[in-house]
Amino acid sequence: MIALGIDIGGSGIKGAPVDLETGELTQERVRIETPQPSTPEAVARVTREVVESFDLPADTPVGITFPAPIKHNTVVFMANLDQSWVGKNVDDVFEQELGRKVIALNDADAAGYAEAIYGAAKGHDGLVIVTTLGTGIGSALIYNGQLIPGSELGHLEIDGVNAESRAAARIREEEKLKFPEYAKRLQRYYSHVEMLFSPDLFVVGGGVSKKHDKFLPLLDLRTPIIPAQLRNTAGIVGAAALAAKGEVL
Ligand code: BGC
Numbered sequence: 001m002i003a004l005g006i007d008i009g010g011s012g013i014k015g016a017p018v019d020l021e022t023g024e025l026t027q028e029r030v031r032i033e034t035p036q037p038s039t040p041e042a043v044a045r046v047t048r049e050v051v052e053s054f055d056l057p058a059d060t061p062v063g064i065t066f067p068a069p070i071k072h073n074t075v076v077f078m079a080n081l082d083q084s085w086v087g088k089n090v091d092d093v094f095e096q097e098l099g100r101k102v103i104a105l106n107d108a109d110a111a112g113y114a115e116a117i118y119g120a121a122k123g124h125d126g127l128v129i130v131t132t133l134g135t136g137i138g139s140a141l142i143y144n145g146q147l148i149p150g151s152e153l154g155h156l157e158i159d160g161v162n163a164e165s166r167a168a169a170r171i172r173e174e175e176k177l178k179f180p181e182y183a184k185r186l187q188r189y190y191s192h193v194e195m196l197f198s199p200d201l202f203v204v205g206g207g208v209s210k211k212h213d214k215f216l217p218l219l220d221l222r223t224p225i226i227p228a229q230l231r232n233t234a235g236i237v238g239a240a241a242l243a244a245k246g247e248v249l
Contacts, residue, residue, distance in 0.1 A: 002026060003061040003244040004054060005236030006047055007107060010034060010067060010080040010135035010170075013043070015050040016233070017060070018240035023118030025233060027054060038081040040088055044097035051098055061246075063239030064094055065107035067136065069152055073104065079155070079164070080135045103243040108132045109149045110238030111205050111228070112140020116147065117241060119203075119229035126200030129153070129193060130228065133206035137164040137189075141197075158192050169208040179211070183218035194223050203228050 006015040013032050016025040030053045035042035051062065069076040073091045090104040112130035115121040121128040125144050132138040137154030140147060154164035165171065167185040177185075190202060202221070204212065205228030212227035219225055230237055 001244055002056070003063060003240035004051065004056060005110075005238070005240035005243070006050055006062065006064045007110075007235035007239065008034070008043060008047065008064060008066055008081075009107065009235075010038075013046050013050055014232075014236060015047075015054070016236050017054055017056060018237050020241055020244055023114065023230070023237050023241070025236070029233065029236070030054070034081070039084050040082075040093045041097075043081070044093050047094060048097050058100065061240070061243035062098070062100060062102045063110070063241070063243030064090070064102050064104045065110040065235040065239045066090060066104055067107050067138070069150060070104060070106055071150065103239070103246070105239065105242060106138070106149065107235045108138025108151075108154075109140045109147060110242065111138065111230070111234035112142055112203075112238070113147045113242060114230050114234040114238035115140075115203050115205065115228055116142045116145055118237060119234065120226055121201065121203050124201050127197060128201045128203060129197060129199045130203040130205060131193075132228075132234075133167070133169040133186075133204065133208050135168060135170045137168050138206075153193055156189075156192065156196075158188060163189050163192075169206055172208065179214040180218060183215040186215060187219055187221075190219060190221055190223075190225065194221055199223055201226070205231065205234055207232055 016029040128142040130140040139153035172182045202225040
């Protein structure tokens with residue numbers, strides 16, 4: 001079965017059809033820059049362009065990831081897109097523009113789900129915490145293969161500041177941190193999360209996880225910490241898989 005996954009991020013809106021047997025993309029990923037300001041209308045318009053660039057049957061399930069917590073289809077708070085999203089019913093915004101049913105969910109929950117079904121967390125029992133290091137820090141909690149949606153561990157307050165404002169991959173770029181310096185920030189972050197949750201495994205995703213050999217070996221944790229396998233397709237794949245299941249989180 002094929003479903004379409006769309007991943008809305010602070011810098012790009014990406015999409016591709018996914019073969020749900022294998023978790024692989026069946027066509028090249030399409031990416032368009034996120035419009036600025038990233039209002040609901042502007043983002044929905046670009047999302048339509050991405051959806052329409054694939055010639056898929058009208059009943060293909062569509063899953064859309066979103067860089068914010070979504071509860072009962074509604075944006076709870078927004079760190080990295082326009083504030084006018086707060087309180088909006090995301091399904092309504094996209095269904096009006098696309099004229100088809102969609103399922104919208106948090107980007108890190110989607111990525112975590114994909115890693116649990118097809119990737120690095122597959123077959124791992126106990127508590128797996130998947131984190132995505134990107135514009136912000138996203139998190140997904142997976143317990144015995146089951147996603148527990150809605151965690152926001154990027155916004156833990158550590159040393160008096162919001163954790164993602166020190167340890168997101170974007171901050172490494174903005175502050176031009178070398179990997180050993182960045183690893184110190186990740187050390188502080190992951191040891192705190194480890195203390196709070198005693199997980200069985202950490203999985204690290206987001207674009208920077210391509211370079212995992214430069215920072216993961218520098219971390220000293222009790223918990224094994226491994227790179228994500230799906231990397232930048234995890235959000236797309238997880239959204240497509242959850243849309244096909246008809247899962248509303
Ligand atoms: C948002 C999360 C999101 C993460 C990664 C955070 O700022 O609050 O919902 O998963 O960024 O995009």
